[in-house]
Amino acid sequence: xxxxxxxxxxxxxxxxxxxxxxxxxxxxxxxxxxxxxxxxxxxxxxxxxxxxxxxxxxxxxxxxxxxxxxxxxxxxxxxxxxxxxxxxxxxxxxxxxxxxxxxxxxxxxxxxxxxxxxxxxxxxxxxxxxxxxxxxxxxxxxxxxxxxxxxxxxxxxxxxxxxxxxxxxxxxxxxxxxxxxxxxxxxxxxxxxxxxxxxxxxxxxxxxxxxxxxxxxxxxxxxxxxxxxxxxxxxxxxxxxxxxxxxxxxxxxxxxxxxxxxxxxxxxxxxxxxxxxxxxxxxxxxxxxxxxxxxxxxxxxxxxxxxxxxxxxxx
Amino acid sequence: xxxxxxxxxxxxxxxxxxxxxxxxxxxxxxxxxxxxxxxxxxxxxxxxxxxxxxxxxxxxxxxxxxxxxxxxxxxxxxxxxxxxxxxxxxxxxxxxxxxxxxxxxxxxxxxxxxxxxxxxxxxxxxxxxxxxxxxxxxxxxxxxxxxxxxxxxxxxxxxxxxxxxxxxxxxxxxxxxxxxxxxxxxxxxxxxxxxxxxxxxxxxxxxxxxxxxxxxxxxxxxxxxxxxxxxxxxxxxxxxxxxxxxxxxxxxxxxxxxxxxxxxxxxxxxxxxxxxxxxxxxxxxxxxxxxxxxxxxxxxxxxxxxxxxxxxxxx
Numbered sequence: 001x002x003x004x005x006x007x008x009x010x011x012x013x014x015x016x017x018x019x020x021x022x023x024x025x026x027x028x029x030x031x032x033x034x035x036x037x038x039x040x041x042x043x044x045x046x047x048x049x050x051x052x053x054x055x056x057x058x059x060x061x062x063x064x065x066x067x068x069x070x071x072x073x074x075x076x077x078x079x080x081x082x083x084x085x086x087x088x089x090x091x092x093x094x095x096x097x098x099x100x101x102x103x104x105x106x107x108x109x110x111x112x113x114x115x116x117x118x119x120x121x122x123x124x125x126x127x128x129x130x131x132x133x134x135x136x137x138x139x140x141x142x143x144x145x146x147x148x149x150x151x152x153x154x155x156x157x158x159x160x161x162x163x164x165x166x167x168x169x170x171x172x173x174x175x176x177x178x179x180x181x182x183x184x185x186x187x188x189x190x191x192x193x194x195x196x197x198x199x200x201x202x203x204x205x206x207x208x209x210x211x212x213x214x215x216x217x218x219x220x221x222x223x224x225x226x227x228x229x230x231x232x233x234x235x236x237x238x239x240x241x242x243x244x245x246x247x248x249x250x251x252x253x254x255x256x257x258x259x260x261x262x263x264x265x266x267x268x269x270x271x272x273x274x275x276x277x278x279x280x281x282x283x284x285x286x287x288x289x290x291x292x293x294x295x296x297x298x299x300x301x302x303x304x305x306x307x308x309x310x311x312x313x314x315x
Numbered sequence: 316x317x318x319x320x321x322x323x324x325x326x327x328x329x330x331x332x333x334x335x336x337x338x339x340x341x342x343x344x345x346x347x348x349x350x351x352x353x354x355x356x357x358x359x360x361x362x363x364x365x366x367x368x369x370x371x372x373x374x375x376x377x378x379x380x381x382x383x384x385x386x387x388x389x390x391x392x393x394x395x396x397x398x399x400x401x402x403x404x405x406x407x408x409x410x411x412x413x414x415x416x417x418x419x420x421x422x423x424x425x426x427x428x429x430x431x432x433x434x435x436x437x438x439x440x441x442x443x444x445x446x447x448x449x450x451x452x453x454x455x456x457x458x459x460x461x462x463x464x465x466x467x468x469x470x471x472x473x474x475x476x477x478x479x480x481x482x483x484x485x486x487x488x489x490x491x492x493x494x495x496x497x498x499x500x501x502x503x504x505x506x507x508x509x510x511x512x513x514x515x516x517x518x519x520x521x522x523x524x525x526x527x528x529x530x531x532x533x534x535x536x537x538x539x540x541x542x543x544x545x546x547x548x549x550x551x552x553x554x555x556x557x558x559x560x561x562x563x564x565x566x567x568x569x570x571x572x573x574x575x576x577x578x579x580x581x582x583x584x585x586x587x588x589x590x591x592x593x594x595x596x597x598x599x600x601x602x603x604x605x606x607x608x609x610x611x612x613x614x615x616x617x618x619x620x621x622x623x624x625x626x627x628x629x630x
Contacts, residue, residue, distance in 0.1 A: 156621030188581035218574035218612030266503035297533030306471030
C-alpha cells in the first residue's frame with residue numbers, strides 16, 4: 001500500500017463492469033477511463049480478464065489495456081484469469097497482480113468453469129510454478145479469490161470451515177494472498193466479521209487484506225464498515241456500480257466506487273483519491289456507453305456543503 | 316421495547332414519506348398500510364404530523380389515523396408536532412409518542428418554522444406542562460428530535476457541542492428523551508459514533524436511544540452499523556424509502572425499512588418483523604399511489620436461497 005493511504009480502493013469496473021455489459025467499449029475509451037481514474041488517485045485497477053475472446057469479446061483487448069496501464073506511474077495493474085492459459089497471457093502482458101477465482105461452492109465451480117476444487121487447485125499450482133520461473137523482480141502478486149464465499153445462489157448457505165479450508169489450500173499451493181468475494185450479494189456485516197477473522201486466523205493476518213463485496217441487497221457499505229473493523233485494508237468497487245450481476249434497475253451489484261470513497265473520505269480515512277475528480281470520470285463511461293445505467297447516491301445528491309471540512313474527526 | 320426484540324424499527328413512511336408526496340393517500344389506504352405493517356411485526360409507526368391542513372393537506376387526517384392505529388394491539392403510535400398547538404391535538408387524539416423537531420441549525424429553524432432556539436425551547440416547556448397536567452397513565456412519551464444534527468444544507472458543518480448543549484436543554488425543559496436526525500443526509504459512520512457518544516454522555520445513556528438516519532449518499536446502513544456499536548436501539552426507516560427529501564430518481568432519502576430489516580435479520584438481530592410480510596406491504600402503497608417510485612435493494616434482489624438459515628451467528 002502506498003504511503004499515507006489508510007484504505008486501498010481497487011477499481012474493478014473495466015473488468016467486472018464491462019463483462020456484464022453486452023456492448024463492447026472501444027479500447028480508446030477504456031484507456032481514457034483507466035488513465036482518468038489513476039489520475040484521480042485510484043491506486044489499483046483491474047483492467048480485464050484473460051479469457052477467450054469468443055466467451056467475453058468485451059475484454060478481448062485486455063493485453064493491450066494492460067500494456068497501456070503499465071505506462072501509468074504508481075498504478076497497480078490487476079487482471080483476472082480463469083486458468084493457467086490465462087495466467088500465461090497475463091504474465092506475458094506484464095500484469096502486476098493476477099487473481100484466479102475459486103468458487104467455494106463446488107456446484108457453482110462445476111457450472112461456471114467445469115472444474116472441481118481439486119482441478120482448480122492443480123491449476124493454481126501450475127500458475128505458481130510459472131510465476132516462480134520468472135526473475136524475482138518480475139513476479140506478479142498472485143491472489144486466490146474465493147468466490148461465493150458468503151453464500152451461493154445454487155447451494156445456498158456456504159459452511160465457513162470450507163472457506164477456511166480452501167483459503168489454506170490456496171496458500172499451501174503458493175498463492176501470495178487470498179481474497180473473499182461476495183459474488184452473490186449474500187453477505188451481512190456479522191458474517192463479514194466472522195469469516196474474515198476465521199480466514200485471517202488460518203492463513204495469517206497479512207494474507208487476507210482484501211474483500212470484493214457487492215451491494216445487491218443494499219448492505220454493501222455496511223459490510224465495508226464490518227470489514228474495516230476486522231482489519232481489511234483493500235476494497236473492490238466499481239465506478240457507477242456497473243457489473244456484479246445487477247438483478248433489476250436501481251439494484252446495483254458492485255459497490256459504487258464514488259459512494260465508497262465518499263464514506264471513507266468523510267470518516268477521515270485516506271484513500272488518496274480526489275472525490276471530485278473521481279466523480280468526473282463518470283462522463284467518460286457515459287459517453288462511451290450511452291444509455292447504460294450508472295448507479296450511486298453521492299453522484300446524484302452531490303457533496304455536503306463545506307465538505308469535507310468539519311466532518312473529519314478532530315485528530 | 317417489547318420483550319425478545321433487540322432493535323426497534325420505527326416506520327416513518329406514513330408521515331415522513333407522505334408529506335414529501337404531492338398526492339394525498341386516501342385514509343383507507345393509510346389504515347391498510349399501518350395495519351399491515353403492524354401485522355408484519357413493526358412495533359412503532361409514526362402515522363402523521365399535527366400541522367395545519369393548509370400546509371400539509373397530505374396529513375390532514377392524522378387525528379383519525381391515530382384513532383385507528385390506537386386500536387391495534389402492541390403498536391406504539393407516534394406523531395410529529397411542530398408546536399404547542401400541534402401537541403394539544405396530538406394529546407387529544409391519544410398519540411403514544413410525540414416528537415417535536417428542533418433544528419440545531421438556527422438558520423434552518425428560522426427558515427423552516429420561523430422560530431429561534433429559545434422560542435422553540437419555550438414551546439417545549441409549554442408542551443411539557445400540558446403533558447404533566449394529564450393523569451400519569453395517559454402521558455405520552457415526549458421526544459425532542461434534534462434535526463440537522465449532522466450538518467445543514469444552509470449552514471454546512473454543525474458544531475457537535477451545539478448539538479450536545481441543545482440535547483441538554485431539551486432534557487432540562489422536561490422531554491422524556493432526545494433523538495438525533497440526519498435531516499440532510501450528511502452523516503458519516505465516524506460522526507454517528509462520536510456524536511451519539513457525546514450526547515449520551517451529556518443526557519444519560521437511556522435518554523438517547525433512537526436515530527433518524529437518511530440514505531441520501533448511500534451510507535445509511537453503514538451509519539446504522541456505527542449506531543449499533545454505540546448502543547442505539549431504535550431506528551427510523553421508511554417503507555420503500557419514500558420521503559426524506561430525495562434528490563433524484565434512485566436516490567432515496569430515508570433508509571429503506573425492508574433493507575434495514577434484511578440487514579439486522581441476517582445478522583441475527585431480532586426486530587420482531589416478518590420480512591416477507593413486510594415486503595408484501597409495498598403493494599398497498601403501490602396501489603394507493605400508482606407510479607410513485609419505491610426504493611430498496613432487497614425487494615428487487617429477493618431473499619438469499621435458504622434465508623435466513625445458515626446466515627445467523629451460531630450462538
